[in-house]
Amino acid sequence: MAKVSYLRGWGILNSRRELLKRIAITLVCFMTLLALHSEAFCQVISISTYNFNWENADVDSSIEMIRDVDCDIVCFQELNPVPFKRLRDSLLAIYPYWYRANQFAFCSKRRLDGFEASIHVNYAICRMQFGGRQIQIANVHLSPISLSGNVSLLSLLKEIGKQDSKHVDEVHGLLREIDSEAPSIILGDFNSVEGSKALALLLENGYVDCFASSNPGMPIAPTWQLNRMQALEKRSGQEETGPQIPIALRLDYVLASKELRPTKCSIKRAGGSDHFPVVATIELGAAN
Numbered sequence: 001m002a003k004v005s006y007l008r009g010w011g012i013l014n015s016r017r018e019l020l021k022r023i024a025i026t027l028v029c030f031m032t033l034l035a036l037h038s039e040a041f042c043q044v045i046s047i048s049t050y051n052f053n054w055e056n057a058d059v060d061s062s063i064e065m066i067r068d069v070d071c072d073i074v075c076f077q078e079l080n081p082v083p084f085k086r087l088r089d090s091l092l093a094i095y096p097y098w099y100r101a102n103q104f105a106f107c108s109k110r111r112l113d114g115f116e117a118s119i120h121v122n123y124a125i126c127r128m129q130f131g132g133r134q135i136q137i138a139n140v141h142l143s144p145i146s147l148s149g150n151v152s153l154l155s156l157l158k159e160i161g162k163q164d165s166k167h168v169d170e171v172h173g174l175l176r177e178i179d180s181e182a183p184s185i186i187l188g189d190f191n192s193v194e195g196s197k198a199l200a201l202l203l204e205n206g207y208v209d210c211f212a213s214s215n216p217g218m219p220i221a222p223t224w225q226l227n228r229m230q231a232l233e234k235r236s237g238q239e240e241t242g243p244q245i246p247i248a249l250r251l252d253y254v255l256a257s258k259e260l261r262p263t264k265c266s267i268k269r270a271g272g273s274d275h276f277p278v279v280a281t282i283e284l285g286a287a288n
Helices: 002-041 059-069 081-091 153-177 197-204 210-214 226-236
Strands: 044-051 073-077 097-101 104-108 123-130 133-141 184-189 252-256 260-267 278-284
Touching: 044 059, 044 133, 044 184, 044 252, 059 081, 073 133, 073 184, 081 097, 081 104, 104 123, 104 133, 123 153, 133 153, 153 197, 184 278, 197 252, 210 252, 210 260, 210 278, 252 260, 252 278
Parallel strands: 044 073, 133 184
Antiparallel strands: 044 278, 073 104, 097 104, 123 133, 184 252, 260 278
8 A cells, every 4th residue: 555655656746747847848938939039029229339449448448338328239340359358258148149350349139140241341241130120230440540640620621531432432332232122220430520422322322320310400429539549549659649639520320221210329428449339229110
């Protein structure tokens, strides 16, 4: 009788274990499907562009800024391997996906695809699922401005004007690379001011300037400061580009294609670079 009771108890225990095992498997499957559904059908994304600057040694300020902004995706330009590793090690719990090649890098809360196949001198393109569709994200750094000697606002604008035709050629190359039928976000350091031919070309192709669209009537907001660049040069032992003067320009942009609608866009005066990050919130749906 005792043996029968023992066997019956063992059978009940095994049944309970099997039940718990099945419940656990079901929960894992459910959570996986929920995560996939959330990633595929999310309708809102926050994204930022940040030129880290080759000479930027203040990684801690950038880590603090990225944590504070808390975007879904951060797109970097001018990011060396050493600060990339420090950023990744410090932010891995928030951003599990990291990609880097040449000067370009992405950190993301969601998986990105196609990065290795789309790396160029002036841009790197990746893709992700957004609102049930695949969108393209082009991280851009157009040819830099050459500065030397005593810099004035006039000499700086002349140098930017000289580069404009080259920037137009680079934007044409980017547009040829991008699938015109798919939603796209183009962002980064354009080294171009508002009203430049390179920016005009993107607007003519249906892209929306997220900052201008989200902040109608707001005065031009600079994203780059010459005196911050000069401070970085001095810290790294480079020859400084003339006396420190308060020149500030808008060189960094976030642009969205017609299938996307920017709802917010701001410039964060933080981080250790001469560039400030530009942060945009974008929804799936045509811009107004």
